[in-house]
Amino acid sequence: MMKQLLRFLLLNLVLVTGVAVVSNAESGDENRIDLIGKVVDHHYLDFKPLATVELPRLIYDNGRIHAYRSTTSLLNKSKLFTDAGYIDAEPVVQNGLIKPATYQIVRTDGTSPQFDFSITSHLVFFWIAAFLTFLIFIPLSLKYRKGIGRNSEPKGAFQNIFETLVVFIRDEIALQNIGSHKYMTFTPYLLTVFFFILFMNFFGLMPWGVSSTADITITAVLALFTFATTQIFATKDHWKHVFWFPGVPIPIKFILMPVELIGLFTKPFALCIRLFANMASGKILIMAILGTIFIFSDLFGPGVAYGTSWVWVFLTLFVYLIKALVGFIQAYVFTILSALFIGLAVADHSEEHAH
Amino acid sequence: MNPVFAQGLLDVDFGLFFWVLITFLLFLFLLTKFAWKPILNALGEREKAIKESLEAAEKAKEDAMRISKENEKALKKAESISQKMRKEAIEEAEALRADRAEKAKVEAEKLLDQARSTIEQEKKKALLELRAEVSKMAIEAASRILDEEIDEKRNKKIVDRYIKELNQATADS
Numbered sequence: 001m002m003k004q005l006l007r008f009l010l011l012n013l014v015l016v017t018g019v020a021v022v023s024n025a026e027s028g029d030e031n032r033i034d035l036i037g038k039v040v041d042h043h044y045l046d047f048k049p050l051a052t053v054e055l056p057r058l059i060y061d062n063g064r065i066h067a068y069r070s071t072t073s074l075l076n077k078s079k080l081f082t083d084a085g086y087i088d089a090e091p092v093v094q095n096g097l098i099k100p101a102t103y104q105i106v107r108t109d110g111t112s113p114q115f116d117f118s119i120t121s122h123l124v125f126f127w128i129a130a131f132l133t134f135l136i137f138i139p140l141s142l143k144y145r146k147g148i149g150r151n152s153e154p155k156g157a158f159q160n161i162f163e164t165l166v167v168f169i170r171d172e173i174a175l176q177n178i179g180s181h182k183y184m185t186f187t188p189y190l191l192t193v194f195f196f197i198l199f200m201n202f203f204g205l206m207p208w209g210v211s212s213t214a215d216i217t218i219t220a221v222l223a224l225f226t227f228a229t230t231q232i233f234a235t236k237d238h239w240k241h242v243f244w245f246p247g248v249p250i251p252i253k254f255i256l257m258p259v260e261l262i263g264l265f266t267k268p269f270a271l272c273i274r275l276f277a278n279m280a281s282g283k284i285l286i287m288a289i290l291g292t293i294f295i296f297s298d299l300f301g302p303g304v305a306y307g308t309s310w311v312w313v314f315l316t317l318f319v320y321l322i323k324a325l326v327g328f329i330q331a332y333v334f335t336i337l338s339a340l341f342i343g344l345a346v347a348d349h350s351e352e353h354a355h
Numbered sequence: 356m357n358p359v360f361a362q363g364l365l366d367v368d369f370g371l372f373f374w375v376l377i378t379f380l381l382f383l384f385l386l387t388k389f390a391w392k393p394i395l396n397a398l399g400e401r402e403k404a405i406k407e408s409l410e411a412a413e414k415a416k417e418d419a420m421r422i423s424k425e426n427e428k429a430l431k432k433a434e435s436i437s438q439k440m441r442k443e444a445i446e447e448a449e450a451l452r453a454d455r456a457e458k459a460k461v462e463a464e465k466l467l468d469q470a471r472s473t474i475e476q477e478k479k480k481a482l483l484e485l486r487a488e489v490s491k492m493a494i495e496a497a498s499r500i501l502d503e504e505i506d507e508k509r510n511k512k513i514v515d516r517y518i519k520e521l522n523q524a525t526a527d528s
Binding site: 119120122126129133137138144145149166170184191196216218220221222224225 | 372386389397398473
């Protein structure tokens, strides 16, 4: 009985959410929440209902860099570019200023500019994560330079907490997966990746915060770094295992070669997708669950929505806690898998066989 | 309008890609140089120091144990030596005492013998003297008897007086 009810609810949730979002897009109603819009990148920082801060636009076109303070500024000052939404339609003017509609900047003839490298919300939060890492670990390193933690035990919660994390990554991730000969070369990279991802994940839990790791571009760059590291530091042995797998009959070698080659690329691809999907889904899930209250309000009236809202709020709280956990776990998983792939690439197999 | 689901979700934005790439490289470099290397070096140094001091402590403990064992051994040896010495001293003292007692006994015996022989000699001499004295007295008594003549009563008186004198003489002497 309970199970059937639950299934019915879930089915409704999926169908109705879809309908709601589609209708939102069609009607363009300002009061509707754009579910996917909460996850994708924007050219503004959303502090609704307080403010919306537009971010600078930087566009490279015809050998020149065009820099504007904001999208609004660009639309009002530039003769070369316009919003993609205003090619066919009349621009929306508010207080004598043209306001952006789609935030997608095109040339006045409707074609895309050569390179749009504007600052986006995900980038801002990526930078915040980077600066936070910097602001935490530079003072920490100064402490070590002074001798606290070098000649004595670490002092204070700040140093103890972050030292524990650093030692954890060095000993449990780098040393375990890469081996005692080479792990120190890669520990700085793993530490950087871990703390960047951790802080980016946690920013998604804050009010108005955005988790930049819910952007496939950012996870792709991180995965690319792991891929590049594995390829640059790969041993001769590693390439031998890729192209001419030792210890198997020759026909098998021919079968294994494409498999291994594909494997080279699927590893970073999986890294990229895993982190992105985990972080994006959490946010979508929270929005969808909270959205159920409003869908119920539409379908059954406000009374039912109020009556059942505690279920959704409780569920949201639960998902939120899971997200906090997932934020940590995914940072750990990305780091440990990176370490594992690097470890596989730099391993000296001849030495292992000798054991 | 664009399809709503997954709109822009899987798009790779090359502007963002460019920025993230540059930022990451920059911060990787800066953090490695100014944060991770100093921290990791300090941690490594500290761990090494701890390891070394632990090993030193272990070694010191072993040394102390060895020394204490040696001390114990030395003490035992000293004790045994002292015991032996004491035993020897006691034996020596015993021997000395026995020796002395023997000597003293011999000495005493000698003295006793001497005394005995002296006494014997004195006795012999005394006897000789006594004999001579007695014979002289007898002669004297006899000559007196002869001198005084017949009176028996008187004789007896003389003899008594003589004996009395004799007694007196012996008492006087």
